[in-house]
Amino acid sequence: MLDLARTIHFAFYKGLQGWVYFINFVEIFWISLFIMNRLLYAILIMGLLLVGGCGNDEVDRQLDLADSLLDNHPDSALEVIERLDESLLSSRKQRARYGLLRHAALTKIGHEPAADSLLKEAISYYGDDTDPSREKLLTHFFYASVLDIIDDDANALEQYEIAIKTGEELNEYLYTGYSYSNMASMYEEDWIGEEEMKYAEKALEKIRLTNDTTRIIDMLIQYGAVLMHNEKHAEADQIFHEGLQLFDSHLDSALLKRGQAESTVHMLNWAIRSVKFLGVEFDQSEDEEVSVSDTTHL
Secondary structure, three states: OHHHHHHHHHHHHHHHHHHHHHHHHHHHHHHHHHHHHHHHHHHHHHHHHHHHHHHHHHHHHHHHHHHHHHOOOHHHHHHHHHHOOHHHOOOHHHHHHHHHHHHHHHHHOOOOOOHHHHHHHHHHHHOOOOOOOHHHHHHHHHHHHHHHHOOOHHHHHHHHHHHHHHHHHHOOOHHHHHHHHHHHHHHHHOOOHHHHHHHHHHHHHHHHOOOOHHHHHHHHHHHHHHHHHOOOHHHHHHHHHHHHHHHHHOOOOOOOOHHHHHHHHHHHHHHHHHHHHOOOOOOOOOOOOOOHHHHOOO
C-alpha cells in the first residue's frame, strides 16, 4: 500500500509539474505574442511617421519654392501653390503659410481675394507672434492692403506700421518700402500732404536699398508725383530726371525685363508729360514718347 501511495503521489506530482510547465509555456507564448504585436505596432507607427515626415518635408519644400518666386514671379508662385494637395497640409503652420502665399500671389497678379478666406489662418497664426519673420511681415502687409481696399483706414495704417516694424527688425527693404508707399497713398487720399511726402520719401529710401533698378525707377516716379501733388515742382523735376537718367542708363541691362519694362515705360511716359507740363527742357522732341516697341531689346 505504501508503494502504491508513493506511486500515486509521484504521478500526481509529475502531472502537477507538467501542468505548471504547460501554464508557463502558455504564459510565455502570450507574453511573446503581446511583445511581438507591440513591436509590430511600433514599427508600423515609425513607418507612418517616416512617410508622413517625408510628406511634410515635400510640402515645406514646395512652400519654400513658392515663396522664392513670389516677389518677382507671382504667377509661377501661384502655379506651385495650386499644385499642392491641401489634404497634405498636416500642421497649422503649413495651412497658415499656404493661405498666406496663395493670397499674396493672387493679389500680386491682380486679384483681390477676401481676407477671411485665405488670410484668416495666417492672421491667427502669425498675427500675435512676437518673433519677426518674413511670414509675419507678409501677413500684416497683405492684411493692411485688404483693409485699405475696404476703407478701414485706421486698422490698415496700424497693420502697415506692424509690417514696417517687422521689416526693420529683419532688415527687409521691399515690403517695408511698399508699406511706406501705401501709407503715403492713403494720406494722399485724405490730402494730408506732410505725411504723404514723409512716407513717400521713406518708401524711396527703402526701395533704393533693394538695388532693383526697375523698382527704384517706379518709386522715383511715384515720389515725383507726390512732390507734384504737393506743389514741390523743383524737387519733382529733379526726381523725374533721376528716373529718366536711370532708365536710359539701363536700357540694355538684363535688370529691366520686358514684363517689368511695360509698367515702367507707362509711368515714364506719364512722368515725361508731367515734366513737360512744368516747362522743363529735356532732350526728347515735343511729341516723342518712349514706347514698349522702343524697348523690345530689353
